[in-house]
Amino acid sequence: MTAIELNGITRHYGGDVYGVRNVSLRIEEGEFMILLGPSGCGKSTTLRMIAGLEPVTDGSIRIAGRDVTALAPRMRNVAVVFQSYALYPHMTVRDNMRFGMKMRGTPASEQDRRIAEASDILGLNPYLDRRPSDLSGGQRQRVALGRAMVREPDVFLMDEPLSNLDAKLRAEMRQELVKLHRRLGRTTVFVTHDHVEAMTMGDRICIMKDGEIVQTGAPLEVYARPRNVFVARFLAMPPMNLVPGRLTRSAEGTRIEAGPIAGMLPAREAALFAHVPGEGVLIGLRAEDIRDTPRPNAVPVTGQVVTREALGTENVVGIDAGGTVLQARVDRDLLPELGTRLTLHADLSRMHLFDAASGETLLRANGHA
Known part of the structure; x- marks a missing residue:
């Protein structure tokens, strides 16, 4: 079971500065979990600690029952999709998707199979020989997703992947990501500050403030029964x-x-x-x-x-x-x-x-x- 367990994790930068403080959360296998909150609330830090890109000062992280707290990112079998796409500009779409597998020594035939499967799902076949500069923002984001998919990870981690897109593309990509999640069934953690993304995409929402969890629950449950004024006003536009x-x-x-x-x-x-x-x-x-x-x-x-x-x-x-x-x-x-x-x-x-x-x-x- 590819569940994620955060057990009292803390990120302490020294003095009185904390990125995350004593966060405990269980994300079930196949769940689409949203980490929601304003800038500086600790949601991206939490995701980076799950990925192994940020050290854990205290507490532990378990993925699929395995303690990964001290493991390097490559040992966790997770794939991260960033806000900035992070594509290699001199490589074609095909080579961007192939690069990570090549570095891990995946056989060439298996590389081709995975690229073909991901390209088919994401509609990237017409663009495989183009470079990122020849693509739109939505197409680049699909390439970033494809590069994550070909890793065949246990967990997808997405850090505000839609924030660089215009309103129309964001709405389209929200639907595409939900369809993709249903098709693949992989445990997904999605970071956003956008309440619309949270309400329309997540199985559950985890709202954070000042490095701590404020409330967790199904989107409509949290909307109907906010725990405090912060949640009541944040999870709506206009605010309550x-x-x-x-x-x-x-x-x-x-x-x-x-x-x-x-x-x-x-x-x-x-x-x-x-x-x-x-x-x-x-x-x-x-x-x-x-x-x-x-x-x-x-x-x-x-x-x-x-x-x-x-x-x-x-x-x-x-x-x-x-x-x-x-x-x-x-x-x-x-x-x-x-x-x-x-x-x-x-x-x-x-x-x-x-x-x-x-x-x-x-x-x-x-x-x-």
Whole structure:
């Protein structure tokens, strides 16, 4: 089984500087794991330690049950795909794919077989005799993938491989990588700072911050139940709306007051949050939970339009409601002029609650965020 086990791994550069601190994570055989986070969070350092390109200060790494912590990269049977492609500019596509196998002494007939198979899967046959300078960015990335594939590794490690591509190519390559993973079934670790890549590609997401793991889970699970404010805001665009507020309880029910958002909680949410303190909370609502049409459990919020983005399938509008700016996803036919007043509707049945001091999620009575 080609599972990867990270057991308390740390990368210490000296003094108070850590790249990664006490990270433990199990990546299952055949899983597509996303390491997600902002620049400097430790995700690339973690990947480089798995590859053997960065030493482990403390802890251990096991691949397929074998302790590889002290092994050289070539002994780990992993293949790395970098952001920069790292192709040899003077070699053809065929020779770029062949080079590593040649250095390892792979028989020429086996080299040809692997190149033919990878080229067929990746659609590289028309380009095998071209040099990297004659290829587009997407084609170069396919060559980098092909060079990794011909190694027939146990594990693929990908460090932001799509970040140099334009938006259209990125979307196409996301789909191609998912198809490739399903076809090959190899354990894959994919580093990115892009929440769209994380949500659309991964079996699981591991969100990192300041060299530590913040939350791990299936994409939709993490999106629906963020562990804290950092996860809630990072895993969405626009980020989740967060407003300081309070809950007051009476015989009539539970009332929420959070800046311009005020109203009675639906009975279900009042029961689920009955144990939550009334003071010192942040109310969180995603942009898609503030809409331009009335709906059950929603309260009206009126403000002045201060931002607007036309996305084609929908629009994102920001309103300033008494000093609180709220971002909402609205119908594509609604694109109000800046400065106009607009009433939106905040769905209280979709709200999240966070502790204002710590930023941690306040769990519902059923144990969910």
